[in-house]
Amino acid sequence: MDTNVLFIFILAIFVGIEVISKVPSMLHTPLMSGTNAIHGIILFGGILVLADASTPLAQALGFVAVIFGSANVFGGFMVTDRMLQMFKKKK
Amino acid sequence: MSSTIAFIIIGVSVLFILGIKFLSSPKTARIGNLVAAAGMFIALCVLLKTDGTSVWSHGWSFNYTLIVIGTIIGLIIGAIGAYSVKMTSMPQMVALFNGLGGGAAALVASLEFIKDAKAPVIAGMEIPVAHQSTAFIAGSMLFATLIGSLSFSGSIIAYLKLEGKFEKPMTFPGQNILNGLILLVILGLCGFLTFNATNGNATTAFIVMFCLALFFGVAMVMPIGGADMPVVISLLNSFTGLAVAADGFAINNLAMVVAGTLVGSSGTLLTLLMCKAMNRPVTNVLFGAFGSSGAAQAGAAGVVGTVKPIQADEVALLLAYAQRVVVVPGYGMAVAQAQHSVRELTEELGKRGVEVQFAIHPVAGRMPGHMNVLLAEANVPYDQLIEMEQINPSMDRVDVCLVIGANDVVNPAAHEDKSSPIYGMPIIDADHCKTCIVMKRSMAAGFAGIENHLFYKDNTRMLFGDAKASLNALVAAVKAS
Numbered sequence: 212m213d214t215n216v217l218f219i220f221i222l223a224i225f226v227g228i229e230v231i232s233k234v235p236s237m238l239h240t241p242l243m244s245g246t247n248a249i250h251g252i253i254l255f256g257g258i259l260v261l262a263d264a265s266t267p268l269a270q271a272l273g274f275v276a277v278i279f280g281s282a283n284v285f286g287g288f289m290v291t292d293r294m295l296q297m298f299k300k301k302k
Numbered sequence: 303m304s305s306t307i308a309f310i311i312i313g314v315s316v317l318f319i320l321g322i323k324f325l326s327s328p329k330t331a332r333i334g335n336l337v338a339a340a341g342m343f344i345a346l347c348v349l350l351k352t353d354g355t356s357v358w359s360h361g362w363s364f365n366y367t368l369i370v371i372g373t374i375i376g377l378i379i380g381a382i383g384a385y386s387v388k389m390t391s392m393p394q395m396v397a398l399f400n401g402l403g404g405g406a407a408a409l410v411a412s413l414e415f416i417k418d419a420k421a422p423v424i425a426g427m428e429i430p431v432a433h434q435s436t437a438f439i440a441g442s443m444l445f446a447t448l449i450g451s452l453s454f455s456g457s458i459i460a461y462l463k464l465e466g467k468f469e470k471p472m473t474f475p476g477q478n479i480l481n482g483l484i485l486l487v488i489l490g491l492c493g494f495l496t497f498n499a500t501n502g503n504a505t506t507a508f509i510v511m512f513c514l515a516l517f518f519g520v521a522m523v524m525p526i527g528g529a530d531m532p533v534v535i536s537l538l539n540s541f542t543g544l545a546v547a548a549d550g551f552a553i554n555n556l557a558m559v560v561a562g563t564l565v566g567s568s569g570t571l572l573t574l575l576m577c578k579a580m581n582r583p584v585t586n587v588l589f590g591a592f593g594s595s596g597a598a599q600a601g602a603a604g605v606v607g608t609v610k611p612i613q614a615d616e617v618a619l620l621l622a623y624a625q626r627v628v629v630v631p632g633y634g635m636a637v638a639q640a641q642h643s644v645r646e647l648t649e650e651l652g653k654r655g656v657e658v659q660f661a662i663h664p665v666a667g668r669m670p671g672h673m674n675v676l677l678a679e680a681n682v683p684y685d686q687l688i689e690m691e692q693i694n695p696s697m698d699r700v701d702v703c704l705v706i707g708a709n710d711v712v713n714p715a716a717h718e719d720k721s722s723p724i725y726g727m728p729i730i731d732a733d734h735c736k737t738c739i740v741m742k743r744s745m746a747a748g749f750a751g752i753e754n755h756l757f758y759k760d761n762t763r764m765l766f767g768d769a770k771a772s773l774n775a776l777v778a779a780v781k782a783s
Contacts, residue, residue, distance in 0.1 A: 216551060216559055223547075223560050226319055227567030234326035236579065236664040237687055239572065240671035243536055244396045245325045245335050246568055249318060250403050250543045252342060252561040254376070255349050256410035258369050259553055262357055269413055270365065274372050276409035281376020282383070283403035288339045289384035290395055295332040297678035 241294045248287025254280030310348050315560040317341030322568060328684050345557040389679045390636040393669040394464045397535045400542055401457025407545035408450030412512060414552050415443040415495075416505060439552050440499040444492045446548035447508075448515045453541040455519030460535050463528045472524045478589055481521050488514050526588065529710075532669040533576050533587050540569025579664035579728065609745065612763035614772055617702075617739050618779030621647075624701035626657045628693065630730050631673045632666050634707015634742070635769055641680035643773035644706065648682070650780050660686055661693045661703075661730045663711035690730050700735035705756075707741065707769050713754045724752060738762045741769050 234242055257280040261273030318341050324334025349357045380399070387395045462468065491511040495504055526534055543565025550558030577584045621627055629648065635641060648658040660682065666673045674687055697703070705712055712732040715722040732738050733756055740762060756762055765772055 216554075216556065219556065220547065220551075220559055220563050223315075223563035224567040227322070227564040228571050230319060230323045230564075231326050231568045231571060234572075235328070236575075236689055237662060237671050237674035237684065238326060238328060238331060239576070239664070240392065240396075240669050240675050241331055241335075242322075242325050242671075243539055243569070243572060243669070244392075244399075245331075245338060246322060246543065246565045246572075247396055247400050247403070247539050248335070249321070249338055249342070249561050250407075250539070250546045250565040251399075252345065252558050253403050253406045253410060253542075253546045253549060254373070255346065255555060255558060256546070256549045256553060257372070257406050258349065259357060259555070260410050260413045261369050261372070262365050263417075264365055264413070269417070270368060272409050272413055273365075274368050276406045276413070277369055277372030278376045278379070279402040279406035279409070281373040282380040283376075283399050283406065284342060284380070285377045286380025286384045286395075286399045287403075288335060288342075289381060290387065290392070290399070291335045292332065293384060294389075294392065294675050294678075295335055297675070297681075298328050298331060298684055 241291055241298075244287065244291040244294060248284060248291055251280060251284025251287050254284050256280065307348050307350065310344065311556050311560075314341045314345045314557050317344070318561050318564055322564060350555070389676055390639070391464075392675060393532065393535060393672065394461050396539075396669075397457045397461040397464065397531075400535065400539050401454045401461065404450045404453030404457060404538065404542040404545060406450070407542060407549050408447050408454060408512070408515075410549050411443040411446035411450060411545070411552060412508070414549075415440065415447065415499070415508060436499065437496055441492075441496045442548040442551040444495055444511070446545045446552065447512060448488060448492060449541050449548070450545035451512055451515040452519035452522065453538045453545060455516045456523045456534070456538050456541075457519075459520055459523040460531050460538065463523070463526075464531050468524075477521075477525055481518070484514060484518050484521065488518060522588070530587050532665065532672075533573055533584070535669070536569055536573040536576055537584075537588075540566050540573060543567075543569055576665060582727070607758035607760060609757050610763050612739065612765055614765065614775040615779050617763070617765055618776050618783055620702050620737055620739070621651060621656070621704070621776065622654060622780050622783045624651075624656055626700050627651060627659075627702045627704060628697070628700045628732075628735065629658065629660045630663070630666075630703060630705045630708045630712055630732055631660060631677065632663075632706065632708025632711060633672075634709070636667060636672070636676055636707070638707060638769035640706060640770040640773050641676045641682075643770050643777065645677070645680040645682050647773055647777050647780065648686070650777055654780075658686065659688050659693065661690065661697075661732075662687050663690050663708070663730050664728075666708055666711050690728060694731050697731040697734040701737065703732045703735040703738045705732055705738065705740045706773075709742075709754055710752060712756050713752065714759070715752065715755045718755060722752060732756060733759050733761070736761065739765055741765045741767075741772050743768060 257273060257276035261277055264270040264273045317337050321334045321338025324330040324337060383395055488511055491507050495507055498504060523534055543562045547559050547562030547566055550562055577587060651658050662673050710724060712730050714733045716724045716727045716729045719725060738761055740757060
């Protein structure tokens with residue numbers, strides 16, 4: 212077991228808590244949506260398992276995983292951007 | 303992993319952290335989102351397989367064609383969803399994308415697990431270190447499968463609930479006990495599989511576990527009322543993050559571990575912040591079946607006074623000659639699509655020198671920050687939006703408070719009525735201002751099903767009717783006066 216990964220995991224927990232501790236509630240929805248897009252990195256997991264898939268079942272499930280992950284990451288970033296482009300200061 | 307790639311992954315991690323950091327300030331939020339997206343793109347370019355070779359360095363095969371087609375299909379689904387969704391339905395969209403991410407996480411973990419389960423075992427061989435590592439990896443995959451699939455089914459239910467399908471909590475006696483039992487069975491199966499990943503029955507046990515986890519996601523969200531969906535979505539969002547991190551452990555991808563963990567921990571904090579805003583412990587939201595039997599009767603006691611209706615012309619006069627007006631928006635404003643009319647009214651008042659502000663309750667609407675997004679869409683400058691804690695101390699110096707489609711977040715029962723289910727919840731003190739105008743379609747109770755004491759206060763007037771129509775009437779009347 213690679214303990215370095217666990218080390219990074221523990222540190223990332225605290226960083227995640229620290230960076231959003233001062234977020235105003237007006238940004239909660241975009242923040243939730245933005246972090247939602249970031250876990251769309253699961254697309255990579257889908258790509259990796261599909262690249263190695265050797266049976267039709269594995270190919271089918273991997274294909275679905277890639278579609279899901281891709282919708283999560285692209286949709287997530289786009290919907291967040293659409294929300295945020297509306298936050299403007301008074302002209 | 304070569305050191306060049308290690309450095310790039312460190313850079314990507316920094317981009318994710320900065321992205322989330324920038325997302326927490328209105329000035330930099332949009333850049334933050336782009337920074338995170340850039341990090342994602344860079345990570346894709348240096349994607350490594352478990353054996354340390356780049357995923358792009360292998361010869362082209364049918365699987366790669368599938369990857370490209372799948373990614374494009376996902377891109378199209380994502381783009382259509384993201385650009386066609388109405389701003390009022392934003393929470394549903396986030397729930398849906400989150401569910402897809404959870405589903406992907408579960409599928410990835412399942413495929414890895416089943417692949418491992420089929421690996422040949424040499425009986426009687428003892429390799430303690432390797433065995434330990436296998437149990438750890440198997441545990442990660444099982445965790446990702448369990449959490450990912452319950453996040454998938456739970457998000458779909460949350461989506462349907464926000465769309466208005468079976469909004470009410472669904473409860474029956476012994477439900478928490480039954481759910482607890484299902485969870486115990488799931489955990490038991492996970493425990494068995496962690497140490498017997500290569501057992502002959504592993505695949506069957508795994509499929510049973512997968513289905514139970516899907517069912518558990520449904521069973522967990524069904525008893526929770528529509529009003530609590532924001533908390534549920536935020537929680538499931540952090541769940542998906544953790545599932546992705548566990549997948550990262552299993553397939554040895556550091557970028558996934560970092561990104562998933564960041565989402566997992568920040569999402570958990572966000573969930574707790576939301577519960578804090580509602581003054582309810584998270585356990586109460588998830589297992590309390592809020593709004594069922596007990597809450598329905600409560601709150602009727604302690605209501606004194608009568609409801610006093612008012613006409614739009616009269617309200618317009620009050621507004622036009624006020625010095626300071628505060629608008630309290632709620633979900634009703636979103637339903638009536640009234641945010642543009644609100645902005646028109648506040649601009650009209652602004653021209654007359656009236657100081658107008660919006661008081662935003664942290665959980666107004668169906669999602670924290672939902673009102674901000676809607677008002678931003680209607681071009682209301684964000685410096686007019688004041689958070690509850692900042693505006694409450696000065697509410698007694700407000701001439702007119704205009705409550706548009708908000709209910710529970712301005713209910714003084716939270717201060718006055720100890721028997722009320724929302725007793726102790728922080729509210730916007732709309733009852734403290736000189737005149738409070740409540741715009742409402744009818745006298746129906748709010749989302750939590752609780753009688754609102756505010757409607758019966760001496761300084762409250764009710765303006766009945768569709769919020770958008772009433773506001774347009776107000777705009778016309780203010781212009782004329």
